Amino acid sequence: MRPFYERQPLRFDCTRCGRCCVAGGGYYVFLDENEAEEIRAYLNLSRSWFRRRYLIRLQDGDLVTSWQGDGRCVFLDAGGECGIYPVRPVQCRTYPFWPEIVSRQTDWQRESRRCEGINRGEEVPVTRIRKLVSAGRARQG
Ligand code: SF4
Numbered sequence: 001m002r003p004f005y006e007r008q009p010l011r012f013d014c015t016r017c018g019r020c021c022v023a024g025g026g027y028y029v030f031l032d033e034n035e036a037e038e039i040r041a042y043l044n045l046s047r048s049w050f051r052r053r054y055l056i057r058l059q060d061g062d063l064v065t066s067w068q069g070d071g072r073c074v075f076l077d078a079g080g081e082c083g084i085y086p087v088r089p090v091q092c093r094t095y096p097f098w099p100e101i102v103s104r105q106t107d108w109q110r111e112s113r114r115c116e117g118i119n120r121g122e123e124v125p126v127t128r129i130r131k132l133v134s135a136g137r138a139r140q141g
Protein backbone atom coordinates (compact mmCIF):
# COMPACT_ATOMS: atom_id res chain seq x y z
CA MET A 1 0.00 0.00 0.00
CA ARG A 2 1.21 3.51 -0.77
CA PRO A 3 2.35 5.49 2.27
CA PHE A 4 -0.19 7.70 4.00
CA TYR A 5 1.34 10.96 2.73
CA GLU A 6 0.87 9.77 -0.86
CA ARG A 7 -2.79 8.96 -0.30
CA GLN A 8 -3.96 12.01 1.61
CA PRO A 9 -2.87 15.67 1.71
CA LEU A 10 -1.13 16.59 4.96
CA ARG A 11 -1.47 19.99 6.59
CA PHE A 12 1.26 21.51 8.71
CA ASP A 13 2.03 24.95 10.08
CA CYS A 14 4.75 25.30 12.70
CA THR A 15 3.68 27.48 15.63
CA ARG A 16 7.23 27.56 17.02
CA CYS A 17 6.04 26.10 20.30
CA GLY A 18 9.44 24.43 20.71
CA ARG A 19 8.13 21.07 21.90
CA CYS A 20 10.09 19.19 19.28
CA CYS A 21 13.25 20.69 20.78
CA VAL A 22 12.74 19.00 24.14
CA ALA A 23 14.38 15.69 24.95
CA GLY A 24 12.64 12.96 26.88
CA GLY A 25 11.28 9.48 26.49
CA GLY A 26 14.39 8.42 24.62
CA TYR A 27 14.15 11.32 22.19
CA TYR A 28 17.48 12.66 20.97
CA VAL A 29 18.63 15.03 18.26
CA PHE A 30 21.05 12.93 16.26
CA LEU A 31 23.69 14.46 14.04
CA ASP A 32 26.62 13.21 12.02
CA GLU A 33 30.19 14.47 12.02
CA ASN A 34 29.61 16.79 9.05
CA GLU A 35 26.63 18.40 10.72
CA ALA A 36 28.59 18.77 13.96
CA GLU A 37 31.44 20.47 12.14
CA GLU A 38 29.06 22.82 10.35
CA ILE A 39 27.49 23.87 13.65
CA ARG A 40 30.89 24.30 15.31
CA ALA A 41 32.07 26.54 12.49
CA TYR A 42 28.83 28.55 12.61
CA LEU A 43 29.34 29.17 16.34
CA ASN A 44 33.04 29.79 15.78
CA LEU A 45 34.09 27.62 18.72
CA SER A 46 37.11 25.42 19.29
CA ARG A 47 36.54 21.73 18.58
CA SER A 48 37.27 20.59 22.12
CA TRP A 49 35.02 23.17 23.79
CA PHE A 50 32.24 22.59 21.30
CA ARG A 51 32.32 18.83 21.89
CA ARG A 52 32.38 19.16 25.66
CA ARG A 53 29.71 21.80 25.89
CA TYR A 54 27.23 20.90 23.13
CA LEU A 55 27.47 17.24 22.15
CA ILE A 56 27.07 13.85 23.80
CA ARG A 57 28.33 10.52 22.50
CA LEU A 58 25.84 7.80 23.43
CA GLN A 59 26.98 4.34 24.49
CA ASP A 60 26.18 2.90 21.08
CA GLY A 61 28.42 5.52 19.45
CA ASP A 62 25.69 7.83 18.16
CA LEU A 63 26.31 11.56 18.41
CA VAL A 64 23.48 13.72 19.80
CA THR A 65 23.03 17.30 20.92
CA SER A 66 23.27 17.91 24.65
CA TRP A 67 20.31 19.28 26.60
CA GLN A 68 19.65 21.76 29.33
CA GLY A 69 18.45 20.90 32.85
CA ASP A 70 14.81 21.05 31.82
CA GLY A 71 15.37 18.78 28.83
CA ARG A 72 15.43 21.50 26.19
CA CYS A 73 18.00 21.10 23.44
CA VAL A 74 21.21 22.91 24.33
CA PHE A 75 20.79 25.08 21.23
CA LEU A 76 17.31 26.34 22.13
CA ASP A 77 17.59 29.85 23.52
CA ALA A 78 15.52 31.46 26.28
CA GLY A 79 13.14 32.95 23.72
CA GLY A 80 12.34 29.52 22.27
CA GLU A 81 14.39 30.11 19.11
CA CYS A 82 16.93 27.71 17.67
CA GLY A 83 20.36 29.30 18.09
CA ILE A 84 21.78 27.39 15.12
CA TYR A 85 18.75 27.58 12.84
CA PRO A 86 20.63 28.02 9.52
CA VAL A 87 22.76 24.94 10.25
CA ARG A 88 20.38 22.82 12.33
CA PRO A 89 20.64 19.06 11.80
CA VAL A 90 18.66 17.26 9.10
CA GLN A 91 16.58 15.64 11.84
CA CYS A 92 15.29 19.10 12.79
CA ARG A 93 14.95 20.34 9.21
CA THR A 94 12.77 17.45 8.19
CA TYR A 95 10.51 17.16 11.24
CA PRO A 96 7.66 16.13 11.29
CA PHE A 97 8.01 14.61 7.83
CA TRP A 98 9.98 11.61 8.98
CA PRO A 99 9.22 8.26 7.31
CA GLU A 100 8.15 6.77 10.64
CA ILE A 101 5.63 9.59 11.17
CA VAL A 102 4.11 10.17 7.73
CA SER A 103 3.91 6.63 6.40
CA ARG A 104 0.90 5.65 8.47
CA GLN A 105 -2.12 7.70 9.50
CA THR A 106 -2.01 6.42 13.09
CA ASP A 107 1.58 7.62 13.52
CA TRP A 108 0.78 11.02 12.02
CA GLN A 109 -2.18 11.46 14.37
CA ARG A 110 -0.19 10.24 17.37
CA GLU A 111 2.56 12.75 16.61
CA SER A 112 -0.02 15.54 16.51
CA ARG A 113 -0.30 15.16 20.28
CA ARG A 114 3.31 16.30 20.53
CA CYS A 115 3.44 18.74 17.61
CA GLU A 116 0.60 21.23 17.50
CA GLY A 117 1.61 22.29 13.99
CA ILE A 118 0.36 18.98 12.58
CA ASN A 119 -3.08 19.28 10.94
CA ARG A 120 -2.90 23.08 11.00
CA GLY A 121 -2.63 25.55 8.15
CA GLU A 122 -2.20 24.84 4.46
CA GLU A 123 -1.68 21.51 2.78
CA VAL A 124 1.99 20.78 2.21
CA PRO A 125 2.72 19.86 -1.44
CA VAL A 126 3.44 16.16 -1.70
CA THR A 127 6.57 16.94 -3.74
CA ARG A 128 7.97 18.76 -0.72
CA ILE A 129 7.03 15.93 1.62
CA ARG A 130 8.76 13.43 -0.67
CA LYS A 131 11.95 15.50 -0.57
CA LEU A 132 11.88 15.74 3.22
CA VAL A 133 11.18 12.01 3.62
CA SER A 134 14.08 11.23 1.25
CA ALA A 135 16.43 13.54 3.16
CA GLY A 136 15.45 11.85 6.41
CA ARG A 137 15.97 8.38 4.94
CA ALA A 138 19.37 9.35 3.55
CA ARG A 139 20.37 10.67 6.96
CA GLN A 140 19.25 7.49 8.71
CA GLY A 141 21.32 5.51 6.24
S1 SF4 B 1 19.06 22.05 16.98
FE1 SF4 B 1 17.60 23.75 17.00
S2 SF4 B 1 15.77 22.97 15.92
FE2 SF4 B 1 17.04 21.20 16.52
S3 SF4 B 1 16.24 20.52 18.50
FE3 SF4 B 1 17.95 21.93 18.92
S4 SF4 B 1 16.99 23.95 19.13
FE4 SF4 B 1 15.49 22.61 18.15
Ligand code: SF4
Pocket residue numbers: 013014015016017018019020021095096114115116117118
Ligand atom coordinates in the same frame (compact mmCIF):
# COMPACT_ATOMS: atom_id res chain seq x y z
S1 SF4 C 1 6.48 20.80 17.93
FE1 SF4 C 1 5.67 21.22 15.86
S2 SF4 C 1 4.67 23.23 16.01
FE2 SF4 C 1 6.03 23.02 17.80
S3 SF4 C 1 8.00 23.94 17.12
FE3 SF4 C 1 8.13 21.74 16.70
S4 SF4 C 1 7.45 21.55 14.55
FE4 SF4 C 1 6.76 23.56 15.27
